[in-house]
Amino acid sequence: MKFPNILSILFLAVGALSASGQGHHTLNAHEAAHKAQLANVKSKMDKNVIKDFIRQDVDRRESDILEENKLSSESTAMVRDLLKEARSHMGKRYRRGAKGPSAFDCSGFSSYVYRQFGYDLNASSQAQYTQGEAISTKELREGDLVFFTGRNRRRGVGHVGIVVSADNEKGTFTFIHASTSRGIRIDTNSGYYSSRYIGARRIITE
Numbered sequence: 001m002k003f004p005n006i007l008s009i010l011f012l013a014v015g016a017l018s019a020s021g022q023g024h025h026t027l028n029a030h031e032a033a034h035k036a037q038l039a040n041v042k043s044k045m046d047k048n049v050i051k052d053f054i055r056q057d058v059d060r061r062e063s064d065i066l067e068e069n070k071l072s073s074e075s076t077a078m079v080r081d082l083l084k085e086a087r088s089h090m091g092k093r094y095r096r097g098a099k100g101p102s103a104f105d106c107s108g109f110s111s112y113v114y115r116q117f118g119y120d121l122n123a124s125s126q127a128q129y130t131q132g133e134a135i136s137t138k139e140l141r142e143g144d145l146v147f148f149t150g151r152n153r154r155r156g157v158g159h160v161g162i163v164v165s166a167d168n169e170k171g172t173f174t175f176i177h178a179s180t181s182r183g184i185r186i187d188t189n190s191g192y193y194s195s196r197y198i199g200a201r202r203i204i205t206e
Contacts, residue, residue, distance in 0.1 A: 071141075075204050078117055079143035082204075086113045086162055086176045086184075093183045106159050109178040110145060113162065119203055125160040132201040137173070140166035143204055146175050146189070148196040157198055161187075 071079065086109075095103040100112035107128055111121040122128050129147050140146070140163055150158020161177030164186055176186045189197055 071204070072206055075206060079141075079204060082113060082117055082143055083162070083164060083176070085116055086164075089113075089184045090176075090186075091183055094178045094180050104178040104184065106161065106178045109184065110160050110162055114203060121203070126157045128160055129157045129199070129201060132203040133205055135200050135202050137171045137197075137200065138168050140168065140173050140200055141202075142166070145201045145203060146173065147198045147200065148193055149198060151180075159196070163200075 089101070089104070089109070092101075093103045094105060096105050097108070098104050099108040104112065107121075107123060107125040110125075110128065111123065114121050122131060125147060128145060132145070135144065142163055142165065144163040144166075146161050146163055147157050148159040148161075149156065152158070159177070161175035164174045164176050166173040172189060174186055174188050176184065179185050179187070187193060
């Protein structure tokens with residue numbers, strides 16, 4: 001074989017090997033890109049699965065809370081009538097130690113209203129705070145009792161009211177009570193009463 005022919009064959013062989021290597025390199029690059037895309041998709045899917053799981057868990061917990069807070073139809077009607085009774089005394093004056101029906105102090109008012117529906121509450125707000133079932137602000141519903149400090153905030157429970165409405169998501173509520181300065185009225189738990197709030201109790205539980 002002539003020398004020039006040998007050189008030609010060698011050049012062709014080297015070129016073929018080079019092309020093969022470049023093709024293999026290109027293939028590896030495509031595989032890597034494909035794997036990266038798959039990993040990215042899987043990561044997004046995993047995140048979505050986690051988000052869905054968390055959302056479903058939160059929904060389930062909220063549903064459980066709503067179910068626990070659910071009243072029977074009879075009790076729901078009773079609470080509605082209880083609040084109607086409470087509102088019927090709007091504007092009546094406050095008098096220390098008064099138990100109604102012409103005048104009330106705070107615990108005298110709550111005990112009087114509940115007594116009309118067969119519930120005996122203790123005479124003082126401190127004693128009423130030991131009755132029923134303790135609940136959080138996020139669990140409040142109409143008819144629950146809410147408690148506040150008295151004028152001397154270091155003395156613990158000193159005031160009580162009856163919940164008229166509640167926004168469990170925001171943690172806000174309105175309540176009807178015997179105000180020392182303005183008699184029977186409805187207030188919110190914002191402002192003056194926000195810093196005095198202590199806790200809540202549920203008397204009608206089923």
